[in-house]
Amino acid sequence: MPANKTVVVGQSGGPTAAINASLTGTIEGARVTGAPVLGMRHGVEGLLRNELMDLGRTFPDEASLDLLVHTPSSYLGSCRYKLPEPSVDEEPYRRILEVLEEHGVGSMLYIGGNDSMDTISKLSRYGASVDSDVRFVGVPKTIDNDLVLTDHTPGYGSAARFIATCVRELRRDSSVYDLRSVTVVETMGRDAGWLAGSACLAADDASQGADLILLPEVPLDEERFVGRVSDLLESRQTILVVASEGIRDRSGSLVCERAGSAAALDAFGHIGATS
Incomplete structure (x- = not known):
């Protein structure tokens, strides 16, 4: 994660008993670097609407993070939104980069399974095509255990x-x-x-x-x-x-x-x- 640049994280797809553990790890990792961390409400759909919450303020200490890591379902909410190909409709990509730039985001992490990885992969490729400095990272989470290049996945x-x-x-x-x-x-x-x-x-x-x-x-x-x-x-x-x-x-x-x-x-x- 770029030092001190804001981190934004979202959860997508079906909830599991472990998806909030991945969220907790993201918050802890951002805190180590001194980076502010924001959460998308209801995945990329919330990001498109600029619906973000300050996770540093919501979880200010280890006690609150300990509650989060043991909380089932998706704390941030989820969605089933499929990004179109940029060649078909580029507007959602422009909007997402606009929101990320507004909040000074250096890294976007998206927690989910195959469809969520499809979303973050599209964003990563688009970001590279327009020379965006934002790093797009997929965080594996799927009960199906079917993500490529992973031995096993949380969930x-x-x-x-x-x-x-x-x-x-x-x-x-x-x-x-x-x-x-x-x-x-x-x-x-x-x-x-x-x-x-x-x-x-x-x-x-x-x-x-x-x-x-x-x-x-x-x-x-x-x-x-x-x-x-x-x-x-x-x-x-x-x-x-x-x-x-x-x-x-x-x-x-x-x-x-x-x-x-x-x-x-x-x-x-x-x-x-x-x-």
Whole structure:
């Protein structure tokens, strides 16, 4: 971080139990350099509206930062705003640089996952193209654990533990009735199976865990899947399947696309399964 130049930080995408720890680290790091630190309200959307807060005043001491680091969800608020390509619409980029210049910002940090990294990457490239002195930095945070060049990301561990706990409890709940049943648990993880795979942590001496886990990296053979479920039902009353939201059939099509018009798209064009 440039010494004494203001640092601005934002949070984007889905909240996790760890995203405020990354915010805390940013505030502490800025404080070490003597740089003022501002927070964007609701990510880049708030930055475009010049909605910033003085985090140094909000968290003046170690006691307040200790509360922040243990606070779940996104303290600054979040957004799902997709920056257009500069060749399509340059105005948001000009506005952001205008706001950053107004506040004497030397570094902009953006905490989030793939879509947030898309935002900060676009800003970094645009800044370089116009010779901006602002340093644009992405801070990894994603429960999907799928950011390129990272071994693991804050957010994944807590989400994996949550999934394992849910699967273990669902296994117990689904086994209380004298009925044959198949329970399917859908997890996030559009293109990476880390979250679905974490369901294997549910298995221990006291719990059988999941019977089948469907990963986006492995094409779904529907006939084989149905046959495997039928075989398992021959030996047990209840079957528990964990499926990633991004599972695809052998043609490469997302299974959730079969929902047709009911399958909603988010701001970044990602399709999601619907209930």
